Every structure is written in structure tokens, then in C-alpha cells.
Amino acid sequence: MTILTGRKIKKIYGKRANAQEVLKGVDLEVQEGEFVGIMGPSGSGKTTLLNVLCSIDFATEGVIEINGRRLNELKEKELATFRREQLGFIFQDYNLLDTLTVKENILLPLSISKVSKSEANRRLLELTKLLGIQEILNKYPNEVSGGQKQRTSAARALISNPSIVFADEPTGALDSKSASALLKNLEDINRGKRVTIMMVTHDPVAASFCSRVLFLKDGQIYTEMYKGDKTRQAFFQEILNTQSVLGGDGYDA
Amino acid sequence: MTLSSLVLRSMAKNIKHYFLYFFALIFSVTLYFSFITLQYNPTVLLESTGMKPAAGFKTASVLIIFIVVFFVLYANHLFMKRRSKEIGLYQLIGMSKPLIIRLLGLENIILWALAAGIGVGLGFLSSRLFALILMRLLEQQVVVSLTFSTQALKQSLLLCAGLLLIVLVQSILKIRRVSLLSLFNASKQADERVKRFSGFGMVMGFIGLVAIGYGYYVSTQLFNLENATVNTLFIRMIVILAATIGGTFFVFRFSVSFVLNLVRMRKKGHLSITDVLALTPIMHRMKGNAKSLTLITVLTAVALTVLSLSYIAYYSSASSAQQSVPHDYMLMNGHGVEFMDMLEENNIAFKSVTFPIIRANVDIANLLSGSLAESGMLNTDAETDIISLSTYKQIHEDFTLQEGEGVIVNHGGLLAEMLPMKSNRPATVKTDVWQESIKIVSISDESVLSTDNMSAVVIVTDAMYDRIEASTDQSKTRWNEQIGINLLNKKEDLNRAEVLYVESGADAVPFNTNAEGKVYYKENMSQEQSRQFNIESMGVIIFVTAFLGLAFLLATGSILYFKQMSEAEDELESYTTLRKIGFSTSDLMKGIYVKQLFSFGVPLLIGLAHSFFAVKSGWLLFGTELATPLMITMGIYIALYSVFALLTIRYYKGIIRASL
Numbered sequence: 001m002t003i004l005t006g007r008k009i010k011k012i013y014g015k016r017a018n019a020q021e022v023l024k025g026v027d028l029e030v031q032e033g034e035f036v037g038i039m040g041p042s043g044s045g046k047t048t049l050l051n052v053l054c055s056i057d058f059a060t061e062g063v064i065e066i067n068g069r070r071l072n073e074l075k076e077k078e079l080a081t082f083r084r085e086q087l088g089f090i091f092q093d094y095n096l097l098d099t100l101t102v103k104e105n106i107l108l109p110l111s112i113s114k115v116s117k118s119e120a121n122r123r124l125l126e127l128t129k130l131l132g133i134q135e136i137l138n139k140y141p142n143e144v145s146g147g148q149k150q151r152t153s154a155a156r157a158l159i160s161n162p163s164i165v166f167a168d169e170p171t172g173a174l175d176s177k178s179a180s181a182l183l184k185n186l187e188d189i190n191r192g193k194r195v196t197i198m199m200v201t202h203d204p205v206a207a208s209f210c211s212r213v214l215f216l217k218d219g220q221i222y223t224e225m226y227k228g229d230k231t232r233q234a235f236f237q238e239i240l241n242t243q244s245v246l247g248g249d250g251y252d253a
Numbered sequence: 254m255t256l257s258s259l260v261l262r263s264m265a266k267n268i269k270h271y272f273l274y275f276f277a278l279i280f281s282v283t284l285y286f287s288f289i290t291l292q293y294n295p296t297v298l299l300e301s302t303g304m305k306p307a308a309g310f311k312t313a314s315v316l317i318i319f320i321v322v323f324f325v326l327y328a329n330h331l332f333m334k335r336r337s338k339e340i341g342l343y344q345l346i347g348m349s350k351p352l353i354i355r356l357l358g359l360e361n362i363i364l365w366a367l368a369a370g371i372g373v374g375l376g377f378l379s380s381r382l383f384a385l386i387l388m389r390l391l392e393q394q395v396v397v398s399l400t401f402s403t404q405a406l407k408q409s410l411l412l413c414a415g416l417l418l419i420v421l422v423q424s425i426l427k428i429r430r431v432s433l434l435s436l437f438n439a440s441k442q443a444d445e446r447v448k449r450f451s452g453f454g455m456v457m458g459f460i461g462l463v464a465i466g467y468g469y470y471v472s473t474q475l476f477n478l479e480n481a482t483v484n485t486l487f488i489r490m491i492v493i494l495a496a497t498i499g500g501t502f503f504v505f506r507f508s509v510s511f512v513l514n515l516v517r518m519r520k521k522g523h524l525s526i527t528d529v530l531a532l533t534p535i536m537h538r539m540k541g542n543a544k545s546l547t548l549i550t551v552l553t554a555v556a557l558t559v560l561s562l563s564y565i566a567y568y569s570s571a572s573s574a575q576q577s578v579p580h581d582y583m584l585m586n587g588h589g590v591e592f593m594d595m596l597e598e599n600n601i602a603f604k605s606v607t608f609p610i611i612r613a614n615v616d617i618a619n620l621l622s623g624s625l626a627e628s629g630m631l632n633t634d635a636e637t638d639i640i641s642l643s644t645y646k647q648i649h650e651d652f653t654l655q656e657g658e659g660v661i662v663n664h665g666g667l668l669a670e671m672l673p674m675k676s677n678r679p680a681t682v683k684t685d686v687w688q689e690s691i692k693i694v695s696i697s698d699e700s701v702l703s704t705d706n707m708s709a710v711v712i713v714t715d716a717m718y719d720r721i722e723a724s725t726d727q728s729k730t731r732w733n734e735q736i737g738i739n740l741l742n743k744k745e746d747l748n749r750a751e752v753l754y755v756e757s758g759a760d761a762v763p764f765n766t767n768a769e770g771k772v773y774y775k776e777n778m779s780q781e782q783s784r785q786f787n788i789e790s791m792g793v794i795i796f797v798t799a800f801l802g803l804a805f806l807l808a809t810g811s812i813l814y815f816k817q818m819s820e821a822e823d824e825l826e827s828y829t830t831l832r833k834i835g836f837s838t839s840d841l842m843k844g845i846y847v848k849q850l851f852s853f854g855v856p857l858l859i860g861l862a863h864s865f866f867a868v869k870s871g872w873l874l875f876g877t878e879l880a881t882p883l884m885i886t887m888g889i890y891i892a893l894y895s896v897f898a899l900l901t902i903r904y905y906k907g908i909i910r911a912s913l
Contacts, residue, residue: 104522124522
């Protein structure tokens with residue numbers, strides 16, 4: 001089943017003479033249960049694409065459908081509700097509220113939903129167990145490590161049982177050990193709970209956890225690769241090769 | 254880009270942040286200039302005879318200086334903090350500190366020159382308005398002519414120059430002291446906010462609440478003479494101030510977080526969006542905000558108390574006059590009875606009541622509460638005015654008394670507060686020959702006679718009255734008869750009657766003749782004269798305090814606004830996050846309303862409570878009416894104060910809209 005469809009997505013910043021076309025007509029489809037990575041050189045439009053897909057930003061042209069709802073037909077308030085109920089977000093700099101405890105941060109998206117407290121607690125227990133953060137529930141974000149913060153952020157993204165989770169460079173601020181732990185968690189959740197995940201990354205290691213990787217170049221999809229039955233190591237090699245074809249210059253790392 | 258164009262650009266960009274500051278500066282200069290103008294205006298000086306308004310204006314202008322200095326220092330401190338990153342950036346690109354100081358200096362000079370210019374201009378225009386308001390308050394009808402006062406201009410410019418200097422020195426000190434790195438982190442430094450909440454804080458929070466409660470309790474006992482010594486009043490005042498101000502600080506520092514923490518713990522992690530936006534930021538910011546909130550609360554309380562008391566005094570002009578002169582006119586000892594003939598000749602309808610009065614000692618020891626009578630501080634056995642039941646019946650036809658009973662009237666105001674008496678107890682009447690106990694069946698504050706020291710008057714039955722008169726030497730009784738005259742058509746006849754009253758000479762009563770035959774006169778004001786006297790003496794005070802109160806309000810309101818502005822910017826990131834994960838602007842605004850209700854409401858509420866108890870303990874010294882003037886003052890204050898809350902909410906709305 002298709003969760004997300006994008007048709008001819010264009011994003012243009014600025015006007016007329018200054019106009020800069022960041023996305024030049026991107027088409028893509030994401031099936032339920034996929035773990036999609038988006039890679040590409042800096043300035044290729046990765047983050048813009050993610051922002052447009054997740055309704056934080058508006059596409060200049062094109063159609064985006066998530067779970068059968070067309071985003072450009074929704075009003076601001078409906079979009080907010082849609083994001084809260086259907087989408088989950090993980091950001092590079094965690095974006096946790098530092099006046100809230102870890103537990104309060106995780107439960108935040110449910111605060112104006114109709115989910116009962118006992119159901120919320122059940123989900124909280126399940127997710128924190130899965131992510132290994134039961135011990136820090138009553139701590140404040142500034143009292144825990146970066147990896148724990150990002151896992152908190154992941155738990156927050158998953159607590160509302162979203163149709164799709166968007167992750168923007170989730171490992172960007174983490175050391176390699178925390179990064180692979182987090183990716184392993186995401187992979188487990190993707191497989192175990194059939195949660196669809198879409199992740200922007202510039203890190204080939206992170207991308208190698210995905211089931212499919214899209215390469216973006218100059219605002220267009222350059223190529224895409226499926227992991228299939230390959231091992232993570234083999235997939236990683238393949239990604240590295242593609243990257244070198246794309247050109248090493250201007251890579252952020 | 255030259256330095257001046259850089260300055261102009263940064264000012265244009267910061268205009269949104271500046272405008273309230275700028276407005277407050279202009280207002281202060283306007284107020285200052287007007288007051289000084291009035292102070293040197295000959296018309297204002299001549300017309301008000303009761304008091305010297307110039308002295309009032311002078312005090313007010315000095316107070317304005319204090320308010321403005323305090324306000325400007327605080328506002329500039331906040332601005333420097335907000336702009337620390339900008340200043341850091343200038344340094345980073347290689348500007349020297351002296352250059353940056355020149356930059357800031359230039360900015361401030363422009364700002365102050367504008368404020369001074371506009372303020373003086375508005376001040377000149379508004380001084381006429383102020384003069385009109387003052388004359389209206391004093392019930393004087395004169396044409397006020399105002400000229401531009403160079404003296405006022407000089408002093409206003411001097412004030413601006415002085416304040417500019419203070420601001421510059423503050424900025425220079427700040428820039429010179431800090432390192433580049435700390436400038437970049439300055440706006441984050443206040444954010445050592447996320448702390449756990451300890452048991453210690455809870456105890457302190459509880460103590461704060463108790464301290465305020467105790468202060469309030471003592472304030473209700475301020476004039477209680479039981480167990481009182483000479484220093485009691487002074488000590489009590491110190492206790493009240495210490496308990497309430499200290500308590501206020503504790504409340505902000507500890508109690509608020511303590512209470513909110515209890516609420517939060519009960520939620521067990523399931524916070525609503527309102528909790529997230531209102532409850533938790535308030536809790537975590539209380540440590541840094543406690544001092545300024547205490548200050549704002551205390552300033553609010555002081556302003557409100559002074560405003561309320563002076564308005565009470567002004568508002569009570571008429572009823573105070575009625576208390577000291579119970580009828581439109583009181584003729585003493587038959588002096589000035591010609592006045593009544595003159596009224597008749599002029600066809601002014603009136604009704605007169607004659608009160609024959611005798612004096613005898615009445616011991617009221619038993620009416621007072623035990624310890625007060627025993628303390629020995631009071632002479633409970635004093636000469637008291639006595640009138641008969643039939644005299645009293647002239648004004649209250651249905652009133653009756655049994656034999657052996659009596660009634661006390663004229664017992665009101667501060668005296669009644671300090672010497673509370675209980676009815677249905679015995680008092681002893683002591684004549685030269687006999688003494689007898691009568692039962693006092695009721696005690697009231699009704700003003701019946703015009704007495705010298707607002708002392709109480711005893712009403713006894715006619716038989717008792719005759720017996721007292723027969724057995725006491727009445728030759729020393731100063732006022733043995735009062736005639737109360739009330740005009741029947743007061744509205745139409747009052748002005749004519751007032752003229753006649755003065756013509757008849759009844760307004761001065763001879764009360765003593767010395768050995769050489771020189772006669773001493775006592776002023777015997779009519780009720781209207783007394784009311785006008787009150788109005789004139791209170792008019793200037795209410796005028797001055799009202800504008801000072803406004804200056805206080807503006808200073809505290811602006812400071813709260815500035816604080817909220819920087820809080821909003823600090824929390825911008827959270828708003829962005831919340832909007833990204835799917836909360837709409839209106840969801841967030843709901844939380845903001847609650848937060849603002851708290852940020853503005855709590856200092857206001859505590860300030861109101863403080864001033865309520867302060868006014869309640871001392872209002873009897875100022876007037877005779879409490880509820881109406883107090884409610885009017887507080888109502889106006891709350892309304893004006895809310896404007897700042899609304900401005901803040903508008904600012905938050907802009908921030909949240911732009912946050913995604």
C-alpha cells in the first residue's frame with residue numbers, strides 16, 4: 001500500500017530574477033513499511049524535499065498525498081492536526097523542550113488527542129523499552145546524553161502511532177556508537193512495528209540501514225537503490241560507489 | 254557603510270523593541286515638563302489657597318526622576334542583554350570597544366534627543382490640560398493662561414542629559430567588563446533554569462505564604478491599643494513591611510514553583526499543551542524572575558495604596574464635612590441667630606433644630622474590652638456632651654429609651670477604630686453630687702453634634718437629663734446649645750445662603766475673653782465651607798498622586814512587557830518544535846493566554862492584596878468612605894495594566910506565527 005506519493009514537486013525560492021529552483025520536479029512513492037533514505041550532496045535539496053513532504057514547508061508546484069490526503073488542500077489548522085496525528089518527526093538537534101522531563105516530552109504529541117491515559121502509558125512503556133530509555137524518564141533533557149536525547153525524540157515521534165516518520169539527519173549530532181545504536185533501534189522499529197520511515201542523511205553508514213536509498217542531485221532524483229537481500233555491508237559498499245559516481249566535490253561530511 | 258548609517262539601520266530594525274521604551278521615555282519627559290511648568294505658573298499658584306501646589310509638584314517631579322532613573326537603568330540592562338550577540342558580532346568583525354561604545358552612544362543620543370523634543374512639545378500642550386484638570390479637581394473656575402516656561406525646558410533637558418549619561422555609563426561598564434565569548438552566550442546565561450525542585454524550596458515556599466498572611470494579620474491590628482506601648486505602632490509597621498515584602502519574594506522565588514510543581518506531579522507526565530507553554534516555563538524561570546517580580550509587585554502595591562488613600566481622602570470630602578458639621582449650618586451658643594432671620598428675609602426655606610447640651614463625666618471603662626481599660630493609658634472617665642432624648646427625637650421621631658438606658662452617638666472614624674466599644678454594657682454617669690450606672694443600648698457613628706475633637710455624645714432620658722443638669726455645675730460648659738440648620742432646597746439656595754452665613758458673622762464664634770477684654774474667636778465652618786476646604790487640600794494631592802501612579806504603572810507595565818518579550822524570543826525554539834510536530838497557532842496561543850494571565854495577573858493580584866490591607870489599616874486617617882473610592886482606583890489601575898498584557902499577547906502572537 002502506498003503511504004506517500006509525490007508528483008512533479010517543485011520548490012522555487014525567491015522571485016523572478018532571483019528565483020532559485022531547489023526542487024525541479026521530483027516524483028516519488030513510498031510504500032507502507034519502507035525505510036527510505038534520501039542522500040545527496042549539500043545543496044541538492046534533501047532537507048527541502050523532506051520539509052515539503054512533511055508539510056512544514058509548501059511546494060511551489062506539484063501534488064503530495066499522504067495516506068490519501070492531499071496536503072495542498074488542507075488549511076493551516078488541518079495541516080497541524082494532520083501532522084500531529086499522522087506524522088512523526090526526528091530532528092538533527094533533537095528539538096526537545098528543555099523545561100519538560102523526558103517522559104513529558106515523549107507524551108507531548110498526545111496532549112490534545114483523545115488517546116486515554118492508560119493507552120498512552122502502555123505505548124510509552126513499549127517504546128521506552130524498545131529504545132532503552134526507561135531509566136531516564138524523569139530526567140530533564142540537559143541531564144541526559146545526546147544519544148538518549150535522540151532516542152527520546154524518536155519515542156516522541158512514534159508515540160502517536162504515525163503513518164510515517166520523517167527524520168532529518170537524526171545521527172548528525174551523535175558520536176558513531178550512539179548513531180549506530182539509534183539506527184539499529186529505528187531499523188528494529190521499522191521491521192517489528194511496520195513503521196514507515198523517511199530519513200535524510202549524508203552518512204553512508206546511516207543510509208545502509210535503509211531498505212531503499214534515493215540519491216538527489218541538483219533538485220532531481222538521480223538514482224535509487226534497493227537493499228533487497230543484500231547484507232548491510234554490501235549495501236554500504238554500493239552506496240559508497242554511487243556516491244563517488246555522483247562526484248566527491250562539495251560533499252558535506 | 255558609515256557609523257551613522259549603521260546606527261540608523263539598526264535602530265530602524267529594532268524599532269519594534271524600542272517603541273514601548275521610547276513611549277515610556279516620552280511620557281516621563283512630558284510629565285516632568287508639565288509638572289515643572291505648573292510649578293512655576295503664577296495662575297496656579299494664586300488660585301489654590303488651601304495648599305501650596307508648587308510644593309506638591311516639586312515633590313512629584315523629584316519622584317518622577319526616581320522612577321525614570323530606575324526604569325531606564327532596568328530597561329537598558331535588558332536591552333544590552335538582548336543585543337549582546339549583535340555587539341559580539343561587531344567585535345568579531347574587528348570593531349574596537351571604543352567604537353562600539355560610540356555606536357551605542359550615538360544611538361542613545363538620537364533616542365533621547367527625540368524623546369526630549371517630543372516630550373517637551375507634548376508637555377507644553379498637556380500642561381494646559383493638566384492645569385484644567387487640577388482646577389476642575391479644586392472646583393475652581395478660572396482661566397489658566399500658560400506660557401512656555403524656559404525654566405521647565407532647562408530642567409527637562411537637564412534630566413534627559415543626566416539620564417543619557419547614566420545609560421551610557423551603564424553600557425560602557427557592561428561592554429568593557431565582558432569577554433567576546435560571554436557576549437555570545439549572554440542571552441543563554443539566564444537559562445540555567447532547568448533544575449529539580451527540592452524539599453527545601455517547598456518549605457521556603459510555605460514560609461513565604463505564612464509570612465504574607467502574618468503581615469496581613471498584623472496590619473489589621475495596627476491601631477489596636479491592647480498591650481500597646483509607645484513603640485508598638487512603629488514596630489508593627491516594620492513587621493508588616495518586612496513580612497509582606499519578604500513574603501512576596503519568597504512566594505515568587507519558592508511558593509509559585511512549589512505549587513506549580515505539585516500540580517505538575519499530579520499529572521504524572523501527561524501535560525496538556527497549556528501546561529507545556531504556561532506552567533513549565535513559569536516554574537523554571539521563577540528563580541531568575543523572582544527579584545524583578547517582587548519589585549514590580551511592591552511598586553504596584555505602593556502606587557495603588559497611595560492612589561487609593563488620596564482618592565479616599567478626596568472622595569470623602571463631602572462625607573468628612575458632614576461628619577464634622579452634621580447639618581448645613583451649626584450655630585453655637587445662640588451666636589449668629591440673625592442668620593436665620595436673614596434666611597427668612599431672603600425667602601430661603603430651612604428647618605432648624607435646637608440642641609441644648611450639658612456636660613458631665615461619663616465613665617466608659619466597662620464598654621471597652623478588658624485589657625484596654627486596665628492598661629491605664631486611657632482616661633476613660635471624661636467630661637462628655639449629653640443631650641436629652643426629646644432633643645434627639647427632633648431628628649429621629651420614633652426613637653425611644655427606657656429609664657436607666659442611654660445611647661452613644663458621634664462615635665466614628667479613627668476613634669471608633671482605636672477604641673472599639675461594645676453596647677449592652679453599663680456606663681457610669683458622675684455628677685457633682687451622685688453617680689449612677691446607665692445601660693448603653695446602642696453605639697453608633699451617626700454624627701449629631703459638632704464636637705471639638707469628634708468625641709462621643711451620650712443621649713439619656715429626659716428625667717435623667719434634668720437630674721444631671723440640676724446636680725452639675727454647667728457654668729464651664731463651653732457649648733451649651735447648638736442649632737442645626739438644614740436648607741430645604743439646598744440645590745437652589747446654597748450659594749445665597751453661604752454668602753449670608755458669612756455676612757451674619759456666624760462663621761466665627763467668640764469662645765474666650767482674656768483679661769484685657771480681647772475676644773478670641775473660633776472658626777465655625779458651614780458644611781459647604783468644610784467640604785471646600787477638604788477639596789482644596791486634597792485636590793492637589795490626588796492630582797499629583799494620580800500622575801505619579803500613572804508613571805509607576807507605565808514603568809512596571811513596560812518592564813513586564815520587556816521581560817515577556819525576551820522570554821518569547823528565548824522560547825522561540827520551543828514554539829518552532831511544537832508547531833512542527835503538529836500544534837496549531839491557536840493551540841499555542843491558548844497556553845500563552847494562561848501564561849500572560851499568570852505573568853501579569855499574579856504580581857497584580859498580590860499587589861492588590863497588599864494595597865488592600867495597607868489601605869484597610871490606615872484609611873480612617875484619610876477619609877470616611879472606603880469601598881467606592883477603593884474600587885474605582887483599583888478598577889482603573891487594573892484596566893490600564895491590562896493594556897500591557899494585551900500588548901504582550903500581541904507580541905507573542907507575532908512570534909508564534911513566524912516561528913515555523
